[in-house]
Amino acid sequence: MYRERASRLRGAVVWVNTPDEGGVGRVLPDGCMDLLWNEGRLLVAGPDTRAHVPEGAVGAWAGLRFAPGAAPAFLGLPAYELLDRRVELAELWPASDVRRLRDRVARAADPGRALEEIALDGAAPADPLLGRLVEALDAGRPVAAVADELGISVRQLHRRSRTAFGYGPKTLARVLRLQRALALARAGVPLAETAVRAGYADQPHLSREVRELAGVALSGLAR
Structure with missing residues (x-):
């Protein structure tokens, strides 16, 4: 089941998805990028030009969907480098920083809120x-x-x-x-x-x- 709420981060959305037997579902292009948590992993979903259908995804997902155009300032790289990609955050940031953040989310009772707090800590002024x-x-x-x-x-x-x-x-x-x-x-x-x-x-x-x-x-x- 999919649920979402407005984030304290301007224009962003916090969401969780517990898949049924059919998987996590089709993800449509929306002009946004997401910070994701799944099975102990931190990932980034880049912008999509076509629908993304996850393969072999298991367990519950939590995410922070940034407002359109906001994620590159947080991540420190242009959006086109992540076009149509899902990548481990450790491929983008220092491994020690990612381990610290991963432990922070793992300890949280609400992974979505933890992702939101991480984004708030690193939020850059909006253009x-x-x-x-x-x-x-x-x-x-x-x-x-x-x-x-x-x-x-x-x-x-x-x-x-x-x-x-x-x-x-x-x-x-x-x-x-x-x-x-x-x-x-x-x-x-x-x-x-x-x-x-x-x-x-x-x-x-x-x-x-x-x-x-x-x-x-x-x-x-x-x-």
């Missing part, structure tokens, strides 16, 4: 441009128009987007649109109306995009 970028793309505005609004060139926007999110603004816009469509479908909005309200050209466009990013039909995800 205000990133929030404005996400808001503008999520509203469906074109990339060139967003660059003008932010006062930077399209090339600069692409570079900063890759560093913060792992991919360029066009891919980020597709990911955010997928999340909008999923929220509408889960709320019971008919697919044709979902396509229009989420910003797709039509329902076939919606279907193609969802299958490409999620690997399954939207109706299946909504259930």
